[in-house]
Amino acid sequence: MQSELLVLFFVLGLILSGGAIVFSYFIMPHSFNATKVEAYECGIPSKNNSWSQFNVGYYLFALIYLVFDVEIVFIFPWGEVLKEVGKPALVEILIFFFVLALGLAYAWKKKALKWE
Amino acid sequence: MGLTEILTMSHELALIAALIILLISEIFSDEKSKYKFIPLAFALILGAGVVGLIFGKTGIIFGGMYQNDALRMAMKLILDLATLIVFLQSTEWIKHPHNKNRVLEFYLLVFATLIGMNFMISSGDFLMFYLGLELATIPIAALAAFDRLKNNSAEAGIKLILSSALSTGLLLYGLSMIYGTTGSIYFSEIKELITLNSLSMLGMIFFITGMAFKISLAPFHFWTADVYQGSPIAVTSYLSVVSKGAAIFIFTFVLYNVFGATSAIWTQILVMLSVITMTIGNLFALRQQNLKRFLAYSSIAQAGFIMLGILGQSAIGMGSVIYFLLIYIFSNLGAFGVVAIISAQTGKETIADYRGLYATNPKLSLALMLALFSLAGIPPVAGFFGKLFLFNAAASQGYYWLLFVAVVNATISLYYYLLPVKAMFIEKTDSPIATFKAKPYMALSVAICMVGLVVTGFASVIFEYLVSVSSGL
């Protein structure tokens, strides 16, 4: 067993993660002023905090979109093998869609799709 | 693949059916009628257990991705039983007006995690293992943040999801290295192909680190106490018993069966982890006042003792680990049940609040005493036999000095397990918790735990059965 490689890897890992902390501490400027916390450091002076209130509906839509969007990752490989596998593949994707539809129905029931 | 083959995973299918039934009843019921579904959830978990017991059969399907055998079926039934107890204990809390809009969500999320754990237990390759693990982890974070109006609960949720995300990252990094060296993700193939080289060793170390996060072995335990304290009690007991039990099972299985050829390395790691975990868990438990935090640190220490059993490395090791988990489920859930009853009634959670409890509520005090004695491992109670078999397993491999450390730790743990007992029976106070009658569901859950403690402690046939089914692995 090449244990020295193992040690080397751990040392490298320590240096990489520890070095990043130490290095950034040395090169970062330690000054602090009001301009720095603004959303845009240059250009038009910003009016108020960037953490202003958004309608929470945006987040809900984004979350639901995210979950349904990523499912396409499974549908593409399915389309690739559909002809070879045949009927079982069709049944499987229908089960898959059924579960997705249940999720959508739940979101609907909880009024997550309603814009208020 | 025929229908009969699919029935190999009848337990999981039953749980999925239960989940879908609950989801549909959530969608098609109005706001007012949620409470009547609580008995339905009890019936569904019972039904899933019965289906698993009757139709469950051993076999390997999906080209080796899924496997089922007698030991796994026993483990799944144990988890079902524990979940049922947690459900019983949660009734009072879930009926609180704060939760009135999300009664069924609690059961949905718990069922989802249970499905994940079942698939994780039955996994035959690392992909299924990973999917099960994540399905068992992500909904628990939502459960930890279930008391949306409490700051502590929100904090517990975010700490749980971020630390579990980190641990998943570490674990997957290890798995990718193992894939790189062996070219397979199937347990049976990796077992044959794995060799001692630096890349696969590194992968194994990352894997162990990730799992150590999940079962909160020191030094990867920092999230545990905060999450346990902040979560609702039902979720804390679920987290500390069911999800920990499932993770320990599959961890043991993977170490034995996938990394069996490299046991010289991982036994050394486990010895270190075990010593650190027992010691740190005990030392921190000594100074806790909040009972939830107290039980959190005690469960960390218990995980250290379980490592001793894993070091036994054979059917005896596996059998003693499962047997200890069974006892641990009863004793920990018994303790949490009493804490939940008192917290639901009075809102009090610290040890000092329990002073003089024996005078006012003798039955609850006796139950808590029995559960704590079992956790401590005091002889006539089941926990003693559990610890004895764990120590026996470690001794069979010659870890005598580790055994010495463990015995010292078990002695230290006696002290703090007796603190609440002392508060209840000996210490006096002017304003003890008033006499009250526990709600029937919650009293039933504690009663099940007490019966379980007695039965598992005195029926040696259970241990023998577990060892006999472990030997097939």
Next chain:
Amino acid sequence: MLYTISIKYFLILSTLMFFSGVAGFIIRKNLITILMSVELMLNAVNINFLVFNRYLYPDQLQGHFFSLFIVAIAAAEASVAIALIINIYRRFNTIMVNKVDEMKY
């Protein structure tokens, strides 16, 4: 064409990504940035799986599929984490970890 790049450069890249993620997870104070660090780690794992599959075991697909599932699960994890972060913001009015510390021992 692809094979003109040696496997070790991919592995160096993924190692750098992974440990940047670990470092970011530890030193960052903003919860969203911590979540981004975790995603960085998972993507490093993805690169590892894909590269090992393509270079060492080109006649199978296990690594490819593993990375597909990692992508999907990471999305689910992120959506739950973001929901919890919104919850934190509502409770604490901040998403800095050093402000979210009501429980101490």
